[in-house]
Amino acid sequence: EAGVAQSPRYKIIEKRQSVAFWCNPISGHATLYWYQQILGQGPKLLIQFQNNGVVDDSQLPKDRFSAERLKGVDSTLKIQPAKLEDSAVYLCASSLESNQPQHFGDGTRLSIL
Amino acid sequence: AQSVTQPDIHITVSEGASLELRCNYSYGATPYLFWYVQSPGQGLQLLLKYFSGDTLVQGIKGFEAEFKRSQSSFNLRKPSVHWSDAAEYFCAVGPYGGATNKLIFGTGTLLAVQP
Numbered sequence: 001e002a003g004v005a006q007s008p009r010y011k012i013i014e015k016r017q018s019v020a021f022w023c024n025p026i027s028g029h030a031t032l033y034w035y036q037q038i039l040g041q042g043p044k045l046l047i048q049f050q051n052n053g054v055v056d057d058s059q060l061p062k063d064r065f066s067a068e069r070l071k072g073v074d075s076t077l078k079i080q081p082a083k084l085e086d087s088a089v090y091l092c093a094s095s096l097e098s099n100q101p102q103h104f105g106d107g108t109r110l111s112i113l
Numbered sequence: 114a115q116s117v118t119q120p121d122i123h124i125t126v127s128e129g130a131s132l133e134l135r136c137n138y139s140y141g142a143t144p145y146l147f148w149y150v151q152s153p154g155q156g157l158q159l160l161l162k163y164f165s166g167d168t169l170v171q172g173i174k175g176f177e178a179e180f181k182r183s184q185s186s187f188n189l190r191k192p193s194v195h196w197s198d199a200a201e202y203f204c205a206v207g208p209y210g211g212a213t214n215k216l217i218f219g220t221g222t223l224l225a226v227q228p
Contacts, residue, residue, distance in 0.1 A: 004156070031214060042117070042203050042218025043157070056215055091156055098214045101147070104156035 001026060004105035006092050012111045018080035021108045025073070025094030031055075033102060034067055034077050035091040043091055049075065050098055079110075087112045115140050117204050119219035126194050127227045134189040134222050136204030146187045147205040147216065148178055157203060163187065174198070199226045 005024040013019050025032050030051050035043035046065065047057040052072040060067070064083070069075040079086055089109050093102040118137045126132055138144060145164045149157035161172025168180040178189045187204060201223045207216040 033214075040220065042205070042220050043216075044218070045215050048214065093156075095214065100214075101159050101162055102214070102216065103159070104149075106154070106156045109154075 004092055004094055004103055006090075006105035006108055008108055009106065010109050010111075012113065013082055014113045015084055016081040018078065019082055019110065020076050020078045021090050021092075021110075023075045023077070023092030023105060025075075025092070026103055029094035029096055029103075030072075031095045031098045031100075031102075032069055032075050033093040033095075034075070035093065035104075037089040037091055037107070039088070046077070048098075055098065082110075082112050084112050086110060115206070115217050117206050117217055117219035119202075119204055119222050121222045122220070123223045123225070125225040125227060128196050129193050132189075132191045132194045132198070132224070134202050134204075134224070136187045136189065136219060137185050138187065138204070138206045139185065140206050140217075142208060144206045145208060146178075146180060147207070148172065148176070148187075148189050149203045149205060149218075150174075150200045151203065151221075152200045160189070160202075194224075194226055196226045196228065199224055 032049045034046045037043040046060045047067045048055045049069045052069050067077045089107040091107045093104045095102045116139045147162045148160040151157045160176050163170045201221045203221045204219045205216040
C-alpha cells in the first residue's frame with residue numbers, strides 16, 4: 001500500500017512570510033496527525049483529525065498556525081506569518097482509527113531565514 | 114506530568130555487538146508504548162508496540178523490547194547490530210482507546226555503528 005505522502009520535501013522562506021504543507025494519508029485511514037519536530041527533539045503533536053473533525057489541537061499555536069481536512073482525506077497545514085522558531089520538520093501521520101498505530105510520512109523540512 | 118525520557122543522546126556500538134536503548138516514562142493511565150526509528154531525511158517507522166500481555170515484545174528488523182512496570186521502563190534491545198541500524202530511535206507513550214491518540218515522544222537516541 002502507498003504510504004503517507006507529503007509535499008513539499010523542503011521549503012525555505014523568510015520570516016513573516018506564509019507557507020503551506022500538504023499531506024495525503026494512507027487510503028482508508030480516518031485519523032490524521034500533524035507533528036512538529038524541532039532539531040534535537042522528538043516530534044510534538046500539533047493537531048489530530050478524526051475524519052474532517054478536530055480531536056486535539058491543544059498544542060497548535062492558533063495565532064499563526066491553521067490546519068484543515070475538509071473532505072476527510074488530505075490535509076493542509078499553514079503558517080502565517082512564520083517566525084524563526086518555526087524552523088522544523090513537519091511530519092504528517094495517519095492511522096486506521098484513533099487507537100491504532102500511526103504511520104508517518106517523510107516530512108517537510110522548513111527553514112526560516 | 115506525562116513524559117518520556119531517553120537518557121542516552123548518542124550511542125556508538127560496533128557492528129555485531131549487542132544493543133540496549135533505554136526509555137523511561139511517566140504516564141497517568143495505562144500506557145501504550147512504542148519504539149520508532151528515523152533514518153536521515155525520512156519519517157518515523159514503527160519498530161514495535163506494547164499495550165498488554167507478554168512483557169517481552171518482538172518487532173521488525175530483529176528488535177525486541179521489554180516492559181517493566183515497576184521501573185516504568187521500556188528498553189529496546191537487539192542481540193547483534195548491523196551497519197544499517199544506524200539511525201535515530203524514539204520511544205513514545207500514548208493512550209489506548211478513546212478519541213485522542215496523542216503520542217508523547219522522547220528526545221531520541223542517535224545510534225552510530227562502527228565497522
